[in-house]
Amino acid sequence: MYTISEVSKLLDITTYTLRYYEKEGIVKPVRNANGERVYEDTHLAWLRFVLRLKQTQMPISQIREYAQLYLEGEHTSQARLNLLEDHRSSIQDQIRHLTETEKMLNDKIANYKVFISKGNTLDLSMND
Amino acid sequence: MYTISEVSKLLDITTYTLRYYEKEGIVKPVRNANGERVYEDTHLAWLRFVLRLKQTQMPISQIREYAQLYLEGEHTSQARLNLLEDHRSSIQDQIRHLTETEKMLNDKIANYKVFISKGNTLDLSMND
DNA sequence: ATTTGCCTTACAGTAAACTCTAACCTATAT
DNA sequence: ATATAGGTTAGAGTTTACTGTAAGGCAAAT
Numbered sequence: 130m131y132t133i134s135e136v137s138k139l140l141d142i143t144t145y146t147l148r149y150y151e152k153e154g155i156v157k158p159v160r161n162a163n164g165e166r167v168y169e170d171t172h173l174a175w176l177r178f179v180l181r182l183k184q185t186q187m188p189i190s191q192i193r194e195y196a197q198l199y200l201e202g203e204h205t206s207q208a209r210l211n212l213l214e215d216h217r218s219s220i221q222d223q224i225r226h227l228t229e230t231e232k233m234l235n236d237k238i239a240n241y242k243v244f245i246s247k248g249n250t251l252d253l254s255m256n257d
Numbered sequence: 258m259y260t261i262s263e264v265s266k267l268l269d270i271t272t273y274t275l276r277y278y279e280k281e282g283i284v285k286p287v288r289n290a291n292g293e294r295v296y297e298d299t300h301l302a303w304l305r306f307v308l309r310l311k312q313t314q315m316p317i318s319q320i321r322e323y324a325q326l327y328l329e330g331e332h333t334s335q336a337r338l339n340l341l342e343d344h345r346s347s348i349q350d351q352i353r354h355l356t357e358t359e360k361m362l363n364d365k366i367a368n369y370k371v372f373i374s375k376g377n378t379l380d381l382s383m384n385d
Numbered sequence: 386a387t388t389t390g391c392c393t394t395a396c397a398g399t400a401a402a403c404t405c406t407a408a409c410c411t412a413t414a415t
Numbered sequence: 416a417t418a419t420a421g422g423t424t425a426g427a428g429t430t431t432a433c434t435g436t437a438a439g440g441c442a443a444a445t
Contacts, residue, residue: 134391145434148394153432163441165392185358189432203377210369217362220355227352230313233306234345241338249331262421273404276424281402291411293422317402 131168133158140176154193155179157200185220259296261286268304282321283307285328313348 137144150156151166156176158166168176175196182192195212198205265272278284279294284304286294296304303324310320323340326333 132391143434144392146432149433163392165441181354181358181361184354206369206373206377210366210373213362213366213369217359217366220359220362224352224355224359226309226312227348227355230309231345231348231352233309234341234348238338238341238345241334241341245334245338249334260422271404272422274402277403291422293411 131173133166133168136168136173136176139173140180142180150176150179153189155189155196182216185216186223187216187219191216259301261294261296264296264301264304267301268308270308278304278307281317283317283324310344313344314351315344315347319344 131139133144133147136147147156147166151158156168156172156179158168158172161167179192179196182195183189191212195209198209198212259267261272261275264275275284275294279286284296284300284307286296286300289295307320307324310323311317319340323337326337326340
């Protein structure tokens with residue numbers, strides 16, 4: 130059982146964001162007698178999962194879609210599986226792009242280092 | 258020598274975006290007698306590089322910073338090198354996050370597949 | 386009793402990165 | 416000569432994902 134500010138600290142996101150996620154249908158904490166949000170461990174686990182999806186560029190709208198399917202119950206498992214598989218392939222694309230760009234940067238960085246160590250006397254030509 | 262719409266097609270970005278990038282100081286095409294933008298191969302190469310940086314989550318503001326340093330000449334090479342090294346380490350972080358999340362998804366996907374193949378009779382428990 | 390601290394809501398504001406509109410210009414095709 | 420297919424600018428509008436404000440409720444501490 131956590132208050133909104135406890136969750137905020139635990140997950141390192143603001144309370145604003147947590148309320149925003151609720152408004153967007155991404156998380157549904159229970160309420161106490163006082164009308165205050167109460168998050169349980171399941172919510173924490175779900176939010177940690179959500180943050181990973183976010184970190185890997187899944188838009189809020191798609192995360193909401195997945196959350197909705199989850200709430201609709203077990204008959205949506207095929208739809209959820211499809212969504213996860215799509216996201217996995219998006220992740221694989223991202224890794225490919227990143228790896229290519231990393232290689233390119235390695236080259237550029239090496240060129241810059243040679244250039245600088247030679248006292249900036251060389252020709253940098255294609256060194257954008 | 259390319260017109261704005263040719264570049265747009267070659268790079269698969271809109272002409273709006275190209276004008277926006279110019280306003281943001283990211284690319285400076287020359288102008289013909291008619292005041293129209295003329296992009297050369299160097300601009301194309303630079304824009305392809307920019308798109309890679311974008312694809313790997315470098316914000317426009319930082320790309321502009323790099324472009325500015327480039328225009329300021331060779332004495333900025335150390336600053337450019339620093340910027341590229343920072344971005345490379347950001348890329349490495351991203352790859353780490355993506356790889357972890359991919360592993361997590363692999364597990365989840367495998368669970369869903371078992372669940373579905375058993376006719377949805379199993380317990381999904383932690384299967385968010 | 387009232388201050389303090391944390392909570393609530395509705396709604397307005399912000400930043401980034403485009404995206405579009407309106408009004409206008411200019412070269413070529415019919 | 417005029418329609419068409421491009422180009423130009425300034426500036427307004429959009430989307431996403433927050434971020435902040437205002438007005439107020441409630442409970443424990445002073």
